[in-house]
Amino acid sequence: MTNIKDVAELAEVSTATVSRVLTNTGNVSIKNRKKVLDAVEKLNYYPNSIGRQLRKMETKTILVVVPDITNPFFTNMLRGIESIAGKKGYQILLADAQKKKVDNYFKYLYERQVDGMILLTSKLSLRTMKDIYDKYPIVLACETSTSLDIPTISINNVEAAETVTDFLINLGQKKIIHVTGSLDSILGKKRLLGFENKMRQYNYPVTKETIIEGDFSLESGYKIARHILSMKDRPTAIFAANDEMAIGIIKVLREHKINIPTDISVVGFDNIKLAEIIEPGLTTYSQPNYEIGEKAMELLIEIIDKKVMERKNIILNGKLIERKSTISK
Amino acid sequence: MTNIKDVAELAEVSTATVSRVLTNTGNVSIKNRKKVLDAVEKLNYYPNSIGRQLRKMETKTILVVVPDITNPFFTNMLRGIESIAGKKGYQILLADAQKKKVDNYFKYLYERQVDGMILLTSKLSLRTMKDIYDKYPIVLACETSTSLDIPTISINNVEAAETVTDFLINLGQKKIIHVTGSLDSILGKKRLLGFENKMRQYNYPVTKETIIEGDFSLESGYKIARHILSMKDRPTAIFAANDEMAIGIIKVLREHKINIPTDISVVGFDNIKLAEIIEPGLTTYSQPNYEIGEKAMELLIEIIDKKVMERKNIILNGKLIERKSTISK
DNA sequence: CTGAAAGCGCTTACAG
DNA sequence: CTGAAAGCGCTTACAG
Numbered sequence: 084m085t086n087i088k089d090v091a092e093l094a095e096v097s098t099a100t101v102s103r104v105l106t107n108t109g110n111v112s113i114k115n116r117k118k119v120l121d122a123v124e125k126l127n128y129y130p131n132s133i134g135r136q137l138r139k140m141e142t143k144t145i146l147v148v149v150p151d152i153t154n155p156f157f158t159n160m161l162r163g164i165e166s167i168a169g170k171k172g173y174q175i176l177l178a179d180a181q182k183k184k185v186d187n188y189f190k191y192l193y194e195r196q197v198d199g200m201i202l203l204t205s206k207l208s209l210r211t212m213k214d215i216y217d218k219y220p221i222v223l224a225c226e227t228s229t230s231l232d233i234p235t236i237s238i239n240n241v242e243a244a245e246t247v248t249d250f251l252i253n254l255g256q257k258k259i260i261h262v263t264g265s266l267d268s269i270l271g272k273k274r275l276l277g278f279e280n281k282m283r284q285y286n287y288p289v290t291k292e293t294i295i296e297g298d299f300s301l302e303s304g305y306k307i308a309r310h311i312l313s314m315k316d317r318p319t320a321i322f323a324a325n326d327e328m329a330i331g332i333i334k335v336l337r338e339h340k341i342n343i344p345t346d347i348s349v350v351g352f353d354n355i356k357l358a359e360i361i362e363p364g365l366t367t368y369s370q371p372n373y374e375i376g377e378k379a380m381e382l383l384i385e386i387i388d389k390k391v392m393e394r395k396n397i398i399l400n401g402k403l404i405e406r407k408s409t410i411s412k
Numbered sequence: 413m414t415n416i417k418d419v420a421e422l423a424e425v426s427t428a429t430v431s432r433v434l435t436n437t438g439n440v441s442i443k444n445r446k447k448v449l450d451a452v453e454k455l456n457y458y459p460n461s462i463g464r465q466l467r468k469m470e471t472k473t474i475l476v477v478v479p480d481i482t483n484p485f486f487t488n489m490l491r492g493i494e495s496i497a498g499k500k501g502y503q504i505l506l507a508d509a510q511k512k513k514v515d516n517y518f519k520y521l522y523e524r525q526v527d528g529m530i531l532l533t534s535k536l537s538l539r540t541m542k543d544i545y546d547k548y549p550i551v552l553a554c555e556t557s558t559s560l561d562i563p564t565i566s567i568n569n570v571e572a573a574e575t576v577t578d579f580l581i582n583l584g585q586k587k588i589i590h591v592t593g594s595l596d597s598i599l600g601k602k603r604l605l606g607f608e609n610k611m612r613q614y615n616y617p618v619t620k621e622t623i624i625e626g627d628f629s630l631e632s633g634y635k636i637a638r639h640i641l642s643m644k645d646r647p648t649a650i651f652a653a654n655d656e657m658a659i660g661i662i663k664v665l666r667e668h669k670i671n672i673p674t675d676i677s678v679v680g681f682d683n684i685k686l687a688e689i690i691e692p693g694l695t696t697y698s699q700p701n702y703e704i705g706e707k708a709m710e711l712l713i714e715i716i717d718k719k720v721m722e723r724k725n726i727i728l729n730g731k732l733i734e735r736k737s738t739i740s741k
Numbered sequence: 742c743t744g745a746a747a748g749c750g751c752t753t754a755c756a757g
Numbered sequence: 758c759t760g761a762a763a764g765c766g767c768t769t770a771c772a773g
Contacts, residue, residue, distance in 0.1 A: 129522035134750030153487040177506040193458035426744040463766030
């Protein structure tokens with residue numbers, strides 16, 4: 084492997100000059116610049132970035148922790164992150180947390196392999212977080228954390244869930260239930276809260292009957308649909324905390340000859356690609372996930388560059404998208 | 413940031429001894445080991461891996477180039493890759509190539525940030541590849557390359573496409589067309605070849621009429637379905653080179669009151685999660701994508717460790733999964 | 742079993 | 758504009 088010394092020797096300059104040419108810092112005479120570039124060309128030299136990383140104490144790498152890489156909702160955010168990262172010269176280290184706690188990934192920060200971290204989930208013990216978040220650049224995307232002063236990018240999930248619930252109530256739906264996401268995620272809790280707020284506001288019942296706990300997965304949608312089928316007094320409308328569950332529910336209900344939306348209206352959340360492909364098209368709440376990813380990366384870079392250190396919660400707007408899975412009663 | 417010197421001083425040993433304890437190499441007396449571990453504990457020390465990387469000239473990081481991160485087919489392979497990577501202490505740098513040529517990512521290798529590379533696509537100029545593949549550890553997953561001696565993991569795409577075509581012919585389908593993937597990908601070409609082989613074997617026509625070029629995207633499925641609708645002599649069966657296109661085709665055809673499978677049978681390829689969710693369930697050819705990912709990572713590690721340097725093409729078995737989108741004539 | 746020292750490949754204050 | 762030299766944080770042959 085050719086290194087900077089080889090280039091310096093061939094170009095008959097010091098390694099300092101080679102470095103200056105290659106990083107475009109400091110002044111170098113035209114003559115020496117040419118000698119260096121020629122040598123680089125001739126030797127087919129590529130700088131070893133590990134050397135630079137050690138010297139500069141920065142890796143230009145960020146860690147993105149995704150709760151489920153096979154969920155397209157997150158991969159859209161990933162794309163937003165990557166688009167900004169690419170422009171700013173950062174690379175992305177990927178962690179697919181799945182069932183694991185996010186806490187496991189903080190060591191990437193300690194070990195300094197990584198300049199910052201974007202969490203697309205907050206499955207973590209808040210205690211750990213508290214020790215970390217003000218020492219290292221961390222941005223939480225798509226979930227806001229009330230108890231922590233940590234920078235976040237998200238929609239307002241409470242308001243969004245209120246909007247969805249309000250929509251169902253206004254359709255004249257009498258028996259509305261909410262299928263929650265994982266309740267150990269802030270996201271799941273907030274959407275539940277929005278549902279409860281609006282239900283109470285209209286004096287609709289908020290009970291064990293009207294709230295069924297899911298975990299955001301298609302499979303939990305299947306399971307819950309079977310439970311709903313077994314209910315004596317079935318709901319007229321179901322608000323699922325994400326599209327995957329909504330789609331799982333619709334599939335099973337339809338297999339049992341329940342008509343969507345005539346018998347039961349179903350609303351999802353996220354507006355994944357699939358939502359418009361399935362039949363009937365799924366009414367859902369759309370988050371600007373690509374944009375969330377972009378903003379998260381931009382904010383992280385600001386923090387890394389120390390332009391911002393204070394708390395900052397950016398709220399983006401989503402919107403309800405009405406398709407064929409809901410109907411007025 | 414505390415470093416190895418701080419630990420050495422507190423433990424009253426040399427940095428060499430600290431390193432030996434932390435890497436479990438060489439012998440260290442029980443007494444010194446304890447002193448080191450106590451100091452590590454007290455200082456809350458985490459080794460900086462960049463230092464190690466520079467010294468050892470290995471990053472324990474591999475680059476995975478994905479053609480489309482939002483396509484669940486690839487994220488399943490990613491999971492397989494990550495599961496092995498995690499066990500073996502490797503981290504994953506992610507690149508979402510999208511429309512870009514893979515060639516752009518080879519510089520990650522030159523700059524030695526990365527110990528190896530797994531390509532889930534082969535959108536690359538073979539010329540570039542030739543210079544690279546025998547110098548650096550690279551594994552191609554899910555596509556076999558005939559012209560290059562590069563290690564690959566894949567199913568036999570030609571045989572698989574033959575199986576699918578044979579299946580349609582045996583259903584008694586008279587007018588069968590193939591919607592290809594991107595024909596600048598080996599994958600697309602091989603599936604087309606399998607289709608052609610089997611069609612010719614049965615003296616079915618292989619013409620411009622029976623082959624429509626797509627690009628693996630849902631959108632190209634939409635577009636091609638509209639084209640099919642405009643045909644005077646519509647096919648009785650469509651073999652799409654992947655599920656996304658098949659699903660796009662089914663959606664548009666159904667919107668125009670074409671019954672699937674009665675009017676037109678449709679087969680996809682890949683068996684993405686969606687294939688069993690949509691209605692009718694999509695008949696498709698299933699690749700063991702998680703396993704492909706695992707094997708790709710295992711092979712890459714073997715190559716990095718220099719256990720294998722010779723060409724090695726691993727073929728895994730897939731299978732046709734019959735659902736409701738096909739019927740015999 | 743242990744430590745002093747070299748060295749991985751860079752960048753950058755410093756002096757000229 | 759330029760170079761010699763220090764140093765980022767490690768690991769490891771070498772000598773004892």
